[in-house]
Amino acid sequence: MLEPILHVNEIPIDNIRLLFGPQDIYLATIAEVFNCELFLENNVLIYRGKDSRAVESLKLVLENVLALISEKKDIDVVDIRKIAENYASGNNSEAKQLYNKPLGSSFEHKMIYPKTEGQRNLVDTLAAKDMVFISGPAGTGKTFLSVVYAITQLRNEYVKKIIITRPVVEAGENLGFLPGDLKEKVDPYLRPIYDGLHYMLGQPQTDRYLEKGIIEIAPLAYMRGRTLDDAIIILDEAQNTTLMQMRMFLTRMGFHSKMIITGDTTQVDLPHNKQSGFIDAWERLNHIEEIGFVQLDSKDVVRHPIVRKILHCYD
Numbered sequence: 685m686l687e688p689i690l691h692v693n694e695i696p697i698d699n700i701r702l703l704f705g706p707q708d709i710y711l712a713t714i715a716e717v718f719n720c721e722l723f724l725e726n727n728v729l730i731y732r733g734k735d736s737r738a739v740e741s742l743k744l745v746l747e748n749v750l751a752l753i754s755e756k757k758d759i760d761v762v763d764i765r766k767i768a769e770n771y772a773s774g775n776n777s778e779a780k781q782l783y784n785k786p787l788g789s790s791f792e793h794k795m796i797y798p799k800t801e802g803q804r805n806l807v808d809t810l811a812a813k814d815m816v817f818i819s820g821p822a823g824t825g826k827t828f829l830s831v832v833y834a835i836t837q838l839r840n841e842y843v844k845k846i847i848i849t850r851p852v853v854e855a856g857e858n859l860g861f862l863p864g865d866l867k868e869k870v871d872p873y874l875r876p877i878y879d880g881l882h883y884m885l886g887q888p889q890t891d892r893y894l895e896k897g898i899i900e901i902a903p904l905a906y907m908r909g910r911t912l913d914d915a916i917i918i919l920d921e922a923q924n925t926t927l928m929q930m931r932m933f934l935t936r937m938g939f940h941s942k943m944i945i946t947g948d949t950t951q952v953d954l955p956h957n958k959q960s961g962f963i964d965a966w967e968r969l970n971h972i973e974e975i976g977f978v979q980l981d982s983k984d985v986v987r988h989p990i991v992r993k994i995l996h997c998y999d
Contacts, residue, residue, distance in 0.1 A: 687739050689722075690729035690746055702753045703746070710764045714745055717768040741771040757783050758795045762986050766799045787829065788836035791886040796832050802984035803829060813976035815934075815943045817922075817966055820980025821995050823987035826946045827920050831880035834916040834944070838898070843916050843940070846893075847900045848877050849907055850920040851929065874901055877920060904929055913938035922962040923947035924954055930961025950998070 692700050704711045715722045718741070720733030729746075731739055745768050752759050786795040787807050798804040803825055809816050810833045818826040834846045850873065871878070881890045881899065893899040904925065919925070919933055922945045937943050947962040954960060969975055982995045 685731075685733065685736055687731040687736070688728045689731045689739060689743050691727065692724065692729060693727040695750065699750060699753050703750055705761065705764070709761055710749070713761055713764050714742070714768045717765060717772050718742060738772070741774075745771050752783055755783075757797070759783075763797075763799055766986065770800075788832045788839075788884065790883050791889070798829070799825070799986050800984045802978070802980045803986075806978045806980065807833070809976035809978050810942075810944065814941070814974060815937065816945070816976040816978060817962075817969075818944065818946045818978045818980065819949055819962075819966065820946075820978075820984060821948055821950055821982060823985040823991050824980040825984065825986055826978075826980060827876050827918075828880045828883075830918050830920075830944045830946060831877060832884060834918060835881070835884040837916055837942075843942070844914040845898050845900060845916075847902070847912060847915050847917045848874070848920065849902050849904050849917070849933075850874065850877075850922075851904045851924045871901075874920075877901065877918075904933060907933055907936050910936055911938045912936050912941055914940045916942045916944065919943070919945045921947065923949055923952045923960050925961035926954065926958055927961045927964050930965050934965065 695703075702710075705713075711722050718733065718735075718738050720731055720735075720738065720742075722742075723730055723732070731742060748767055749759070749764060752763075782799065782801075782804055783797045786797050788796050790796060798807050802820075806816075806818060806826070806829055810830075818830070820826050831848075834843075837843050838846055878890070885893065890899070894901070904919070915938070917936070922930070924947075925933070933945075934943070945962065945965070947960075949960070949963055952960050952963075966977065970977055985991050985995065
């Protein structure tokens with residue numbers, strides 16, 4: 685069927701260009717999600733597809749995207765895809781709500797927003813709780829959003845430092861055989877963390893903060909015996925902690941601090957005779973009101989669409 689869905693001559697020309705995206709990539713992405721064709725004819729955007737019920741959802745997608753563009757929100761093709769998927773799945777909640785309040789801004793002053801309902805729940809939980817467990821598969825943004833939140837809190841002087849740790853070697857943190865000093869031993873395991881720091885701060889500022897100890901990166905074993913005040917502490921890849929490691933880490937929390945513990949329960953690399961401290965803590969502590977628990981899933985994946993399909997197959 686053919687259906688006119690948007691009269692473009694009623695919209696400012698700059699907004700039309702942005703709605704279509706570079707080389708019409710935004711329009712192509714929306715059409716792909718809805719399994720249809722979208723094309724211009726006499727200044728009218730035309731829908732060609734088999735499902736007449738999709739037309740109203742398409743109109744809502746375009747209205748929401750145009751509203752975000754008119755408000756000069758920082759959106760890209762990932763945002764366009766998530767908005768389209770939200771409406772295509774029958775979830776007609778206002779996509780604009782995700783963009784009401786940014787989580788922070790990047791080194792290049794690009795505003796960072798949650799891209800899914802799950803991510804928005806994560807952002808709200810980080811603001812409300814002093815200790816937050818985040819579980820989800822690869823690509824759901826759990827590590828990146830944790831770093832964004834921590835940097836934003838540091839910029840606003842709510843904390844004095846950021847401490848980032850992880851069990852850097854599966855089931856044991858045996859770093860001695862690796863060449864170099866402690867930083868050189870740990871760095872290869874922390875590449876996603878550094879990517880987030882560089883995106884938020886730029887490499888020169890990241891290096892200065894590391895040199896001054898404002899940001900500290902260390903293997904989990906080095907947390908033993910410390911009390912961590914006025915800090916945000918991120919434990920990444922926590923599914924590979926043992927029960928004793930997790931207990932040790934959680935009891936390091938000091939005053940005016942926040943702990944963020946991220947893990948992917950589908951990627952536990954511990955030996956079969958060892959239980960994951962992350963899974964155990966999730967089950968053991970979920971009755972404590974002051975602790976937040978956020979479960980992300982494949983709907984929250986913001987990587988290439990094929991990643992979500994791969995996760996569905998493995999699930």
